[in-house]
Amino acid sequence: MSNPFTIERLSTQAAFCDRQDELTTFERYAEDNLKVVLFSPRRFGKTSLLLRVQDRLMKKGFVCAYADFSTVTTVRGVAEEIMQGLFSALHRKESLLEKGTRYLRVLTTFKPIVKISETGYKLTVAPDTNLDDITLFRQTVKELAAFVTNHDVRCCFIMDEFQELTRLRETAELEGILRSNIQGVPASFFFLGSRRSVLLAMFNDKKRPFFKLARNEELAPLPEDDVVVFLQEQFTQAGKTIPEDIARRIAMHSRGHAYYMQYVAQELFYMADTEATLKDLERAEEAVLAKEQYGFAGIIQGLPLQQLRLLKTLAQQKEGKLTSARFIGRSEMAASTIVDAQHKLLEQDLIEKDASGAYRVVDPFLARWLTGVDR
Ligand SMILES: Nc1ncnc2c1ncn2[C@@H]1O[C@H](COP(=O)(O)OP(=O)(O)OP(=O)(O)O)[C@@H](O)[C@H]1O
Ligand SMILES: [Mg+2]
Incomplete structure (x- = not known):
């Protein structure tokens, strides 16, 4: 297989x-x-x-x-x-x-x-x-x-x-x-x-x-339903199975990024016995984070402190409205500093606006990694 x-x-x-x-x-x-x-x-x-x-x-x-x-x-x-x-x-x-x-x-x-x-x-x-x-x-x-x-x-x-x-x-x-x-x-x-x-x-x-x-x-993100079908087909053709809810989790967690879909699925396929389980998925995602950590560390090492702080605050909370009092309070940054860091992070494509106009970290696994241990 x-x-x-x-x-x-x-x-x-x-x-x-x-x-x-x-x-x-x-x-x-x-x-x-x-x-x-x-x-x-x-x-x-x-x-x-x-x-x-x-x-x-x-x-x-x-x-x-x-x-x-x-x-x-x-x-x-x-x-x-x-x-x-x-x-x-x-x-x-x-x-x-x-x-x-x-x-x-x-x-x-x-x-x-x-x-x-x-x-x-x-x-x-x-x-x-x-x-x-x-x-x-x-x-x-x-x-x-x-x-x-x-x-x-x-x-x-x-x-x-x-x-x-x-x-x-x-x-x-x-x-x-x-x-x-x-x-x-x-x-x-x-x-x-x-x-x-x-x-x-x-x-x-x-x-x-x-x-x-x-x-x-x-280029739009890969649609969730198509990712689910793709993952189930690939697992089946290679002699293993993946339940729909687990395939959907991969789709949601990778947010349409083709690379993460492939990466998590690759790890999961190795870890799964004949049918992928939720536990396997958790381990697979941990493995992806572990392998990507050096790249992530490289990204944040190059960032000035204010940009890193903004990136981390965005990763840690869902709201994404950079001008809200809550966000400003949480980031412990002055509003003008936030605006400056926001422009720089946008230019590097590290943050983006989602469909609702809220900001978020572009890379879903970088966001996850940033919410982990105190970095
Ligand atoms: N439609 C797809 N189905 C399955 N896997 C895909 C698909 N598109 C891309 N991939 C996988 O996602 C990964 C990234 O794809 P690719 O290099 O084409 O992206 P890119 O947008 O050109 O990336 P970059 O911005 O880094 O140049 C590749 O490893 C590829 O295997
Ligand atoms: Mg390319």
């Missing part, structure tokens, strides 16, 4: 909970060459979902490129990530060693390097010029736009963790270059990100180059 749950990147063949409407909608957007900004809290399933959309598109002959900006630290690195994504996409479609070489006539700023091994191949890119970083970036984006415009191919680009561009000093210039080249290009672009306030500011601030370039789409 192998464990059907995973917190690793999902393969496009793996079982997938819900998201049928989103798959259809985003596939249509891609066919219509739309530019879309897709946001949600961390680990909701943005990347998994969009890679599935690309998988569907590839079957229809699209060139599907994926670039991830989460670790880029230089302008050159951004250009490299974009071109590596494009070359990998072309190579998947038709080996660059064979027919694909014709594309290389238009894509000249970087050259692809394909290393073939017994287990497959690895594709990297290296700049083929001595241009300075910004010129290299401009040239790269121009080539990308020219490639899409001049070839009879349909393309879908994902730029993941797009807001990380703002960490670079040159962000305004990069945003300007990207906008002027991408706008009107007959290809779809999906800009994904989890630091919502930073990402949305890029697209919705009148003074920023990306203003009104893309449709704003928020």
Whole structure:
């Protein structure tokens, strides 16, 4: 009985909970060459979902490129990530060693390097010029736009963790270059990100180059009922069972975060005998908290005291109205300090407003951990 749950990147063949409407909608957007900004809290399933959309598109002959900006630290690195994504996409479609070489006539700023091994191949890119970083970036984006415009191919680009561009000093210039080249290009672009306030500011601030370039789409939490069905199906198919009320608890406790649903279910599957019990679930959730504690500790270590205090107060009580006398009393902070800390925590996506307008800690397990021992 192998464990059907995973917190690793999902393969496009793996079982997938819900998201049928989103798959259809985003596939249509891609066919219509739309530019879309897709946001949600961390680990909701943005990347998994969009890679599935690309998988569907590839079957229809699209060139599907994926670039991830989460670790880029230089302008050159951004250009490299974009071109590596494009070359990998072309190579998947038709080996660059064979027919694909014709594309290389238009894509000249970087050259692809394909290393073939017994287990497959690895594709990297290296700049083929001595241009300075910004010129290299401009040239790269121009080539990308020219490639899409001049070839009879349909393309879908994902730029993941797009807001990380703002960490670079040159962000305004990069945003300007990207906008002027991408706008009107007959290809779809999906800009994904989890630091919502930073990402949305890029697209919705009148003074920023990306203003009104893309449709704003928020990825919703996984619906409780779908999580219950998914968990029960996965348990059954793998030879164990989970009663509905326990599956529902997982859905409620993970608050639609796909990652926690998978993580708790994975631990629970290991712990359960043939049928999962409430006791197993408690142990499974404890195990998840224990494994995540180092990450949580890293988050709070970086927080100034007032922000930590606000985060803890929010985690400890349900009300979430930061301006109420009760909240202010409980936090032992001045109202103006609360407002300041609130802005900073929002910017880091550590807190959010729920549907009723109350604030809460975004990550349900971080909230739980913060209410534990005195931290
Ligand atoms: N629809 C789904 N069904 C089952 N598991 C899912 C689903 N979507 C995502 N997951 C699981 O949740 C985890 C997080 O997914 P993913 O990395 O796609 O989220 P993300 O929103 O891109 O996260 P981040 O903001 O950290 O980039 C993955 O481990 C994946 O296995
Ligand atoms: Mg992601």
